[in-house]
Amino acid sequence: MKKLNFKKNTAQTPSPLERAGVRILILLGFVAFVSFSAQNTTAPPSGISSTENYVYSRTYLDSTKTSNTSTKQVQSVGYFDGLGRPKQSIGIKATATGQDFVTTIPYDSFGRQVDSYFPAPMSSKSGGIQTGVEGAAATAYSDTNPFSHKVLEASPLDRIQQQIDPGSAWQTKPVSFLYEANSATDVIKFTTTTTWNSGATSSTLVNAGFYAAATLYKNTVADEDGNISIEFKNGEGQTLLVRKYDGINPSPVDTYYVYNEFNQLAFVIPPMAVANPNAYLDSLCYQYHYDGKNRLVEKKLPGKGWERMVYDKQDRLVMTQDSNMGVGAQWLVTKYDQFGRVVYTGITTYMPITRSYIQSIFDNQTDATLSKNNETLSPTGFVMNGLTVNYTNVNYPTNLSKVLSVNYYDTYPAGTPTFDNILAQTSPQLLTATYTTDGRSTKSLPLASFVKDIEDDDWTKNYSFYDTKGRAFATYSINHLGGYTKTESLLDFAGIAQKTYTFQKRLSSSAEVQIRERFVYNAFNNVLEKHYHQVNTQPEELLTDNHYNELGQLAYKNVGNVLGSPLQKEDYSYNIRGWMTGINDPSNLGSDLFAYRINYQNPLPISSTNPIKPTAKYNGNISQIDWITSSEGTLKRYNYDYDKLNRLLSGKYLEPNTVVPEKNYFNESLTYDKNGNIMSLDRFSLPAQGSTTAQHIDQLSYTYAGNQATSIIDGTGNYLGYSGGSYYGANLKYDANGNLTSSINSQVSGIAYNFLNLPNIVSRYGPPMYYTYRADGTKVKKIYYSTTTDYLDGFQYVTNGTAAAVLQFIPTAEGYYDFTKNAYIYNYVDHLGNVRLSYTKNSSTGVPDILDRSDYYPFGLKQASSSTTTANAAYNYKYQGQELQETGFYSFKWRNYMPDVGRFFNVDPLAEKYPYNSTYAFQENKMGLGRELEGLELSYTYPVSLNSYANSFVPYLKASAKSAIKSVGKAAGKVADFLSDTSTYVKGAAILGGAVGVVTEDPPLVSESVELYNYGDKMSTTATYAKSASLITKGKVKDAAVELAKEQVQGKIGNKIDKIKKISDVSKMVTKEVANRVVDKGAEKVENKKKEIEPR
16 A cells, blocks of 8 residues: 655745644555644643544634633544544533533444444543543433444445434334335336427326336335335336335325336326326326426426426526416516526516417527526616616516516615614624725625515515625615614624614604614533513513533523513423423422423323323324413323324323313314325314313314315314314315315305415405515515504514504514513413413512413314413414414414314425325324424424434534544635635645545545645646636635535545445534535435445
């Protein structure tokens, strides 16, 4: 094996490489020693083990001109074994009490890392290598298994067979993996016959029997609860079938993916359509058409009409049309500049012409300038919808009927408000379009964005201001009523906001509202300790005083503190997986107003005399919750049951400390079809007057056309719960985009929508409701009867009739500030964001008064036991923190949810990500796994395999390889601060490439990096120099510095899969941008390669 090293420069002046302090020695293919140091730097702590191979890092959080130990900083060290493998990483003094936070990295006899330990606090405070870390971790987490374990296949493939998660309770509940081939009747062979129609593919679906045995890869994953998912792939790596079982019906729940003759995805067949897909193509299946350049030009989602797309010669999406827009011959238009940035959007109206005709206009453009389809800045521009748009409008289509949004980059547009410098900052200075002496300006930055109201011609104009480090620290928003919201943040050296001031006016003539916030962080800037808030000239309020345990978790917080005595202390508990298990203690309420307990794998029995428990859940589903409030004093409980698809089947209500625990008052149970559409829903409530038996208030049965519920009937005849009654027949109707337009049973006679599929008129049997939205989907106004509600950047105003507008409230981090009472209102919120209890300080006694108590059925309907005082009636943000409308709907940003029937009434904008699921389902019916994200998708509360403890200490865990990449990458990226010649950037890239070579144990990469460095040394004013210079003058300094390393990492994927994977596995720990760009791209390539080689 050739010996590789960086040779010392024989001249008196050390080379830039040596000045960067890099010394790398590769011997016999293994890393023997790595160190990075720099001139005139403070030595590492004396406790660091000098007999070990290590990488030490010191990151300053405050500015300093000299290296020192006193300035606020983060220190970490990573130790390597004799083979160059990381064996221990340490965040020095990184815990809440200043102990070292240590992660041990063991290997098995084959050199594989099969055990991944949680980091543990150690009494050492100097970064020395530690022994007994495993035992310390077991003590810190109160569990003998503070690590995850992988069981790998006994073959060169090293495929994972089991993943055993941390915690003693999970040792017999692994995630299992099985690798097989298909059988002769496993997978239906769907094929297509594809023709060309109007310049696009048009495929017909054919059932060609079954795939022959052993022609497909069959990979099975069983989670901790034995829920099975089977994926079948062909030899090209295309997924053909995903098979699951619901545990109720013996037949599988299949989702098929069908590709045409050009290997394009042509159809997706969801479970309900598999038996006869051609009969359900339009109502249940996903259909796709492509043009000759492999671009998606037409698609049809279940329950929606066709959507059409048009592209320019740069393959940029320039025109789109859905079925509702097609009725009015409207197209949504996007215009770009030469850098591919969206400069404005709008709507154009044509007489009905085909998509292919419009596409031909772009394809046949021969003018050298117009064919590029770029608009440019123009001092005169054009006027539309009351706004001067300072861009050209010379590219097709030019006949816009509306402009919806305008974006400005590089230079601020005319009329930009002056920066007020609210905080009177002397530093940082404001970045402008004029270059500073070191070449910095607003070039490439987004500076202003104008967004029109869809329903009228009023505009919201948003401006962003940057400091000379390119950090956005101030905003100015002129709202559609003429008022403004302006903010400014005081950023420290590390970019963390220390203060934020917000000034707001509803109208330009309104009195200004002033909000001042202060933030206090710990010594490492990674957790917030105190949050102060002040409204106008009112006393400053300490909203929250946070305290953390040694693992970085929030242990408790003091809430509401003006004079030193908090209104409430909220205690938090977690299990070893990092999942929250409680807020306060329901068994010992004390002075707490609310307590909440979550059980997963450890549910409690019904009572001391009834040992029956719900099924323990190990995959993150919640098996049981307990809660209690001081105003009631009754411990309440839900026991949950799920199917094998994690869909909630029932929530059974109990009061475990009463004589008869199984009250059943608020039971809710459901059944589903294979797509996840609710087929039946039963709901109970408090006993009717004179009875002691739970009242059966809903017995809903659903009828569907595809995924669209056409009829929902309540068999109880009870007016509580579902308000729709028992009208038989098709009582729900939809438009061409799948939006609900009327629900006779719910007293909704009509709903009209804008082009974003957001309801702007809701007609009931009474006065209609009117909504106004911006073109970015933000709701800005609601009118109901004679009451107008304005939503202005969180400031909520109400105008009753001709009276003056009244500012009701603004949200805070712990609830909201009520301007009508001049009081802070605090919310107890559970882990899903549900507001459970609201309270405020009694101005006379100083003790907390409860204003609102909300209990919810599993699908979000408010229980009859809830109570709201008249003092809190205006605040309607309840379930998952969303606003409850007068219609009974919850208004998520992109869709409206009906909690009484458990469904949205619009098609999911992200439906294509979840083709196995109904397009109207609420968070996939997986109520125990997370919450709904803005009406788009389920957001998991606890991501799979997330080490939440280590994640809390991301700034500290920069061990071994990560530290090497970060340190060298930073030096390469910022080398311009020291030297000006272009060759330095190439040499910086060489340094970074060498670091990556060390990390991946790749001597050839180091060798190539040495060659590049030498090449950089010889650079002169040649064509090569000019090429590199052009790269740099385009603002690509960091790209230049990272390009070699990136290419090398990607280029080694084929035979370095395992080594690159080591980087991808730890990439979460890296926060610096240069390292991210190397690692993330490498990880992306790894995943793509894994898809190709794993089945083999």
